[in-house]
Amino acid sequence: MITIGITLGDTGGIGPEVTLKALAAEPLSPDCRVLILGDLDHLRALNQKLGLQLPLVAGEPAPGQIAVFNPLPAPLPPALPPGAPEAARAAVAWLKEAAARCLRGQLDAMVTAPVNKESIIRSGEFFVGQTELLSQLAGTDRTAMMLLGQDDRGRWLRVALATTHVPIRLLADRITIAKVELAIELAARACADLRLGRARIAVCGLNPHAGEGGKLGTEEQTTIIPAVEAARRRGFDVAGPLSADALFYYAYRGEYDAVVAMYHDQGLAPLKMVAFEQGINWTLGLPFIRTSPDHGTAYDIAGRGVANPSSMVAALRLARQLAAQKMAA
Numbered sequence: 001m002i003t004i005g006i007t008l009g010d011t012g013g014i015g016p017e018v019t020l021k022a023l024a025a026e027p028l029s030p031d032c033r034v035l036i037l038g039d040l041d042h043l044r045a046l047n048q049k050l051g052l053q054l055p056l057v058a059g060e061p062a063p064g065q066i067a068v069f070n071p072l073p074a075p076l077p078p079a080l081p082p083g084a085p086e087a088a089r090a091a092v093a094w095l096k097e098a099a100a101r102c103l104r105g106q107l108d109a110m111v112t113a114p115v116n117k118e119s120i121i122r123s124g125e126f127f128v129g130q131t132e133l134l135s136q137l138a139g140t141d142r143t144a145m146m147l148l149g150q151d152d153r154g155r156w157l158r159v160a161l162a163t164t165h166v167p168i169r170l171l172a173d174r175i176t177i178a179k180v181e182l183a184i185e186l187a188a189r190a191c192a193d194l195r196l197g198r199a200r201i202a203v204c205g206l207n208p209h210a211g212e213g214g215k216l217g218t219e220e221q222t223t224i225i226p227a228v229e230a231a232r233r234r235g236f237d238v239a240g241p242l243s244a245d246a247l248f249y250y251a252y253r254g255e256y257d258a259v260v261a262m263y264h265d266q267g268l269a270p271l272k273m274v275a276f277e278q279g280i281n282w283t284l285g286l287p288f289i290r291t292s293p294d295h296g297t298a299y300d301i302a303g304r305g306v307a308n309p310s311s312m313v314a315a316l317r318l319a320r321q322l323a324a325q326k327m328a329a
Contacts, residue, residue, distance in 0.1 A: 001032070001033065002032045002033070002109075002320060002323045002324060002327065003033050003061065003106070003107050003108050003320055004107065004111060005034075005035050005037060005110040006098075006111045006112075007110065008037060008043070009094075009113030009114060009115050009297065010087050010088060010091045010113075010116050010155055011038070011039060011042050011273055012119075014114070014301060015113030015285070015297065016038070016046050016113070017305065017307045018113065018309040019113050019228070019309075020043065020047055020050060021307070021312070022312040022316055023315055028065075031063065032063075036067070036069070037070070037071070037072055037095075038070060038143075039072075039076045039090065042075075043068055044056060045078070049219060050058065053064060070094075071093060071097045072090055074225070080115050082119075082297075082299035083116065083118075083119040083122070084119075085119070088125065089120075089122040089184070093128060095112060096126050097134075099134055099288075101136040101200065103287065103288065104139065108323040109289035109319040109322060109323040111315050111319050112130055112292040113293070114298075115130060115299045117129065119297075128263065131164060134283060135283075135286065139327050141282060143286055144160050144182060144183045145160070145161045145281060146159065146186070146190055146282045146283075147268055147282075147283075148282060149274060149279035149280060149311075152164075155253075157259070158257065158259065159268070160186060160187040161183065161260075161263070162183045162260060162262050162263070163179065163181075163262065163263050164264060168263070175219060175223055175262055179227075180262075184203065186285050187199075187260075188200050190282070190284055191285065196257055198234070198237075198257055199257055200239070201231075201237065201238040201256065201258050202250070202258070202259050203227075203228055203241050203242065203243060204247055204261045204262050205220050205224060205241035206224065206242040206258065206263075208243070209245075210240045210242055210243045214261055215277050218263025224240065237320075242263060243263070248293045252270075259295075266292075268294075272292070272294070277310040279293070279311055280315045281309065281315070289319055291318050291322075295311055321327055
């Protein structure tokens with residue numbers, strides 16, 4: 001029996017909507033159950049508004065069931081505005097509860113609906129991102145963010161990030177040999193977990209044209225090349241550093257199975273161009289499975305019933321796939 005946990009995210013955003021729509025689009029098999037960490041009253045009202053008729057129950061799920069559990073002492077007030085501090089703090093509490101259940105073995109995977117970092121920080125919580133919080137709760141700093149998705153012809157991009165939420169002016173100092181080598185290692189493991197049959201990894205340079213041999217920057221020589229060489233010595237099939245402006249074209253054609261990008265927008269811009277509505281955020285290196293839709297809270301369309309659940313559907317599918325493979329191993 002596979003148990004998937006879903007954290008509801010910010011209730012002022014589209015997380016609850018895409019969660020319910022995704023569950024309606026992907027009926028549960030008898031060997032799977034879902035536990036939503038969130039607010040039952042909010043979900044029941046939204047379920048009725050959307051006309052989905054999902055059978056939501058309180059407490060712990062039975063096989064084939066969708067249950068909702070709220071670790072908070074009281075339900076959230078109805079009709080909270082976007083960015084409400086109560087919703088932001090609740091989103092963090094649900095995230096922590098799901099992580100604790102994963103670490104205790106009560107959940108086989110967790111899928112996290114989007115939160116709003118600005119709202120969480122304004123609510124008084126210290127917060128960098130869901131990936132960083134989950135890494136802290138798991139007691140590890142050997143994690144990396146992978147974004148992956150396919151276009152309408154089934155062509156995939158898979159991008160692991162050497163750094164995540166770092167201001168551009170600080171990037172050169174934050175990129176280290178250890179971080180780049182770790183991203184290569186975790187990207188290769190991800191290819192194995194996906195049963196790809198090959199794990200050919202390409203590594204982006206940081207500077208234009210991968211530094212032009214040191215003429216446009218030296219980070220390739222001092223940091224990225226040593227990391228690539230160290231990974232090769234460990235047996236990984238890795239190329240680079242390569243100029244990012246051309247590399248993604250070749251990865252998109254299938255010449256590489258995953259790309260290691262040096263920073264957030266270097267990797268996410270091409271990924272979202274290819275798979276904006278299908279993108280998945282997968283945290284590599286955690287002791288449990290965590291996926292997420294690759295979009296934010298979208299306060300501007302929340303409550304209108306027009307949110308596209310495709311990314312959440314893809315995140316749920318990947319979580320179930322990885323959990324099933326782990327159980328069968």
